[in-house]
Amino acid sequence: MKKIFLSMIVCIFMMPTSSKANEGMWFLMFIDRLNHRDMQKMGLQLTAEEIYSINNNSLKDAIVQFNGGCTASIISNQGLVLTNHHCGYDAIAELSTEEKNLLKNGFWAKNFEEELKPESLYVRFFVRMDDVSERILSKVNDSMTEKDREAAINKEIALIEQENNEGGKYTVSVRSFFQGNEFYYFVYEDYKDVRLVGTPTESIGKFGGDTDNWEWPRHTGDFSLFRVYTDKDGNAANYSKENIPMKPKKHLAVNLEGVKENDFAMILGYPGRTNRWMPAEGIAQNVNYAYPAWVEASKTSMDAMKKHMNKSEDVNLKYASDYAGIANYWKNRQGMIDALTKHKTADKKRALEKKFERWANKKANRAEYGNVIKDINNYYALTNDKSRHDNYLIGILRGSNFAVSPLRIGRNLQYYIEQNKAKREEIRPRIQGLIDETFKNAYMPLEKDVLAAQLKLYVEKAGYELPELVKQISAETNNDFDSYVDAIFELSLFTSKERLEAFLQYPNKALLENDPLFLLSSVLIARYREQPEAIAEAKEAYDKAYRKLVKGLRESKLSKIQYPDANSTLRLTYGKVVALPKDDRNDAKINNYTTMKGMIAKYKPNDDEFDLPTEILDLYKKKDFGQYADKQGYMPVNFLTNNDITGGNSGSPVLNGKGELIGLAFDGNIEAMAGDVIFDDQLQRTINVDIRYVLWLVDKLSGAENIVKELTIKK
Structure with a gap:
């Protein structure tokens, strides 16, 4: 025991003194006042104006919010977009079929004509922000109820949004910070013609699967490439064959020099939510x-x-x-x-x-x-x-499409029934769209099993007053929810596209209001929204x-704490490349990076999580790493920094002191999983894909030289 204790003391004193992470997800408009001097001491070589400027091109012009939930960056003068594989997952899956499975087998467009347009995908550029705290808070007082306060704030927000959207050109969002003590508005421009350019195979993009998720050491090629298109005049536009690749205000240069311990690293992105x-x-x-x-x-x-x-x-x-x-x-x-x-x-x-x-x-x-x-x-x-009850109930609503869609479609059908013929024809396409969306990817045996399993769990574990209908079903079936769900799926309008479309032809109020799945969906969602008077x-x-x-x-x-909680607004976080304590699972000399050697060691043929394309194995044997190998000869895969990030930062660019792209953030480490609530300045790490591995996969493995030629590469 004494030896163990002494070893722990030695480890503590031998840990790098620079391992303290830089807490904070900072507004760009305050970088000059709050952070710039500290960042310069750590290795930043840019001015605050080069990071955020309203009047001149700056780094913020190369950072986009990707499809509302992730971050991405512009990395060429032709609108090439780099984000995570898991951020592009929906779009890649949508474009895949059994016969042409892009998700599984990868995809690389050799020219603009081969790039693929998903149905719905957009990127959001940040234009500017400003403080409107004084203006908004002048409309409220402590004697107001929360409802009245919210109404007054929303009224002023609507005016601010109207004043700044330039006739609908921009999306304006006024957001609350510090729990309603400050308010800022953000101006964005959305581009909706975004096309898939390239993605590695799923075995690369998700290498390690659930086993390695949130873990280090990591060996994942979590990236995908898209392109933004504009009309011929460079304006945001809906999809058209006539559209052209975007000519962005700013794109990131790529640096192939690699990273080492204590190198400066900053990340710009759209962190989703923290609760510090x-x-x-x-x-x-x-x-x-x-x-x-x-x-x-x-x-x-x-x-x-x-x-x-x-x-x-x-x-x-x-x-x-x-x-x-x-x-x-x-x-x-x-x-x-x-x-x-x-x-x-x-x-x-x-x-x-x-x-x-x-x-x-x-x-x-x-x-x-x-x-x-x-x-x-x-x-x-x-x-x-x-809270416990609601989270079991969320399991039903999140897990089964047919716990939610019957109410969503049913409410529209109730309105439809009450209208005259002309009005029905007007609203029918919207309802048809909801029906099409519900059944596009629905597989009924899976949907039934999920719903039955979740209902059983809810009844057994919720520990709270259940809705009367659920109690009745439980009693009558003796909790045999498999048989119950089988029966209502056979009877319900909402489990058959054909039955719903027939209903649009011959609407029947009694049929709708007595539909068993509509009734179940209604009571479940009503219970979730219910708030007892005392609460x-x-x-x-x-x-x-x-x-x-x-x-x-x-x-x-x-x-x-000087910074507000994350809420999907653009932030900057800065830190350094910093190792975790030595880990025998990692072959790297310093535990701040991983290598292809370590990835090959994890390889398991035909395994769902650790399989690899044979082409990678062949190139590894030949040590065919090209210009992307580290100076020491190994092929880098992932690396660690101590940046303060959270969900929504997925796909964020990792930049060196010159603002050049060195990596792509994609995960955090499980040791610091409490980071959304309390920051751990010793254990907090961001796991990043090394940009050299990204380009090796694009160039050497996939042969997409056309993409590499677009880039501005620094060595």
């Missing part, structure tokens, strides 16, 4: 009630889906994206439970809140802040059981208290 201000009892609720239910419900869906996906390539294609999304959050939520428990995050927050209460109850602060913690804790105490009252007090908690923590200086 979350109260202690909110964390405890997630760990003890919400997340365990989420994890169990997700695994239930995954097991039911995989049974069918493994039997059919067509079904696998149809559900690949849905399954990947559920699997990702399944592992994420379990990792959150483990990390938040291990780090005793709720206890640390409670300690901070005790300090806050002492400050809040000083005579000068008591009137505004005295009840803050009490109101917050009261709300969580009232909602713990409901509604507590929520009113909670919303005010949470806003005051954040305001008070900033005012008292008890919190050192």
